[in-house]
Amino acid sequence: xxxxxxxxxxxxxxxxxxxxxxxxxxxxxxxxxxxxxxxxxxxxxxxxxxxxxxxxxxxxxxxxxxxxxxxxxxxxxxxxxxxxxxxxxxxxxxxxxxxxxxxxxxxxxxxxxxxxxxxxxxxxxxxxxxxxxxxxxxxxxxxxxxxxxxxxxxxxxxxxxxxxxxxxxxxxxxxxxxxxxxxxxxxxxxxxxxxxxxxxxxxxxxxxxxxxxxxxxxxxxxxxxxxxxxxxxxxxxxxxxxxxxxxxxxxxxxxxxxxxxxxxxxxxxxxxxxxxxxxxxxxxxxxxxxxxxxxxxxxxxxxxxxxxxxxxxxxxxxxxxxxxxxxxxxxxxxxxxxxxxxxxxxxxxxxxxxxxxxxxxxxxxxxxxxxxxxxxxxxxxxxxxxx
Ligand code: RFL
Ligand code: PHB
Numbered sequence: 001x002x003x004x005x006x007x008x009x010x011x012x013x014x015x016x017x018x019x020x021x022x023x024x025x026x027x028x029x030x031x032x033x034x035x036x037x038x039x040x041x042x043x044x045x046x047x048x049x050x051x052x053x054x055x056x057x058x059x060x061x062x063x064x065x066x067x068x069x070x071x072x073x074x075x076x077x078x079x080x081x082x083x084x085x086x087x088x089x090x091x092x093x094x095x096x097x098x099x100x101x102x103x104x105x106x107x108x109x110x111x112x113x114x115x116x117x118x119x120x121x122x123x124x125x126x127x128x129x130x131x132x133x134x135x136x137x138x139x140x141x142x143x144x145x146x147x148x149x150x151x152x153x154x155x156x157x158x159x160x161x162x163x164x165x166x167x168x169x170x171x172x173x174x175x176x177x178x179x180x181x182x183x184x185x186x187x188x189x190x191x192x193x194x195x196x197x198x199x200x201x202x203x204x205x206x207x208x209x210x211x212x213x214x215x216x217x218x219x220x221x222x223x224x225x226x227x228x229x230x231x232x233x234x235x236x237x238x239x240x241x242x243x244x245x246x247x248x249x250x251x252x253x254x255x256x257x258x259x260x261x262x263x264x265x266x267x268x269x270x271x272x273x274x275x276x277x278x279x280x281x282x283x284x285x286x287x288x289x290x291x292x293x294x295x296x297x298x299x300x301x302x303x304x305x306x307x308x309x310x311x312x313x314x315x316x317x318x319x320x321x322x323x324x325x326x327x328x329x330x331x332x333x334x335x336x337x338x339x340x341x342x343x344x345x346x347x348x349x350x351x352x353x354x355x356x357x358x359x360x361x362x363x364x365x366x367x368x369x370x371x372x373x374x375x376x377x378x379x380x381x382x383x384x385x386x387x
Pocket of ligand 2: 044046047211218294297
């Protein structure tokens with residue numbers, strides 16, 4: 001098979017890139033290791049920056065998001081049973097959209113199907129060859145080896161993918177930081193505890209109250225690194241969450257059976273460069289942020305919007321375009337890492353944390369509550385980056 005852009009991975013980054021490139025008349029083949037059902041079963045992000053909302057609309061996948069998503073004009077930060085609101089509208093006249101990644105992915109599949117996209121699922125042993133010349137992607141399916149020849153290969157295959165490894169080790173720099181804790185997340189068919197998200201700093205550890213819609217809640221509690229999700233019963237989870245949320249919210253908490261329960265390790269990671277020869281990387285394949293800033297999916301969408309612009313120029317004959325991708329993408333990526341790591345440091349309980357460090361967190365939260373400039377900085381970063 002021959003195509004202009006071979007895209008590895010059918011997560012939100014890969015599907016959105018295929019959608020935007022096809023809109024520009026560029027041919028694509030998407031190669032995904034898992035089944036479509038598996039891709040659609042993952043519960044992940046819930047918050048879209050306004051720039052992401054606009055990118056999805058531009059890609060022609062905004063209709064259901066606009067009908068079913070919830071515009072949030074603020075967020076609450078809590079500590080010591082006290083909570084305060086950051087009003088995004090007042091601080092920077094912006095908002096975010098609460099709309100689950102699962103739905104974003106489903107909408108992208110529907111749009112790609114309608115456009116006649118080629119998406120290959122259950123591709124095993126995906127390998128990239130000759131990315132510095134004429135790239136080829138090989139994979140095994142149903143006992144046969146297949147080959148896709150492309151002008152460009154886009155690695156959108158997530159943190160555990162293979163594309164990043166194609167860049168020679170000597171030419172690749174990886175910046176990695178592991179936080180010494182994880183999040184245990186629960187999805188439950190219960191009304192959310194509040195209309196807006198609550199991020200809570202508590203002596204027992206961080207807690208987050210989020211949602212997918214008025215009947216579906218998503219909650220997280222900080223747990224030790226390497227925790228097994230199944231070692232937590234639903235009852236133990238609800239007890240722990242109730243203890244960590246500010247009193248008012250805890251009193252309103254409605255519990256029910258979990259319909260999904262999973263653990264995510266908190267880490268920050270960036271691989272540079274994001275382009276090597278005719279290989280480009282986007283989304284989690286190139287970088288990971290701790291989820292505290294709600295940036296992972298947004299950075300993936302940001303990469304892809306930029307990449308679609310760069311590749312459209314490239315295929316239009318602008319041979320310098322591809323060379324601008326790494327620097328332009330990394331500026332946003334590092335802004336996301338900075339904000340997400342800062343929020344993580346502010347809100348979590350670190351093993352061995354001293355009383356001094358705890359007071360510093362409290363002083364910082366107090367500063368954000370009482371300084372309009374500090375609230376504006378948080379609001380601008382949360383609803384978008386770099387502006
Ligand atoms: P994905 O979604 O991991 O998709 C990669 C795809 O590539 C496939 N793949 C391969 N295909 C072919 N060959 C191979 N060798 C392959 N290896 C892997 C995989 O099967 C998969 O289908 O990466 P992508 O597209 O870059 O999207 C990134 C986002 O998924 C991620 O950044 C966010 O989910 C992060 N995130 C959040 N981001 C936000 O913006 N806001 C949030 O509120 C938010 N909350 C979260 C999150 C991530 C979490 N977890 C579980 C890590 C909350 C959590 C708990
Ligand atoms: C979520 O709803 O899954 C979510 C929301 C905000 C975050 C992380 C995850 O910062």
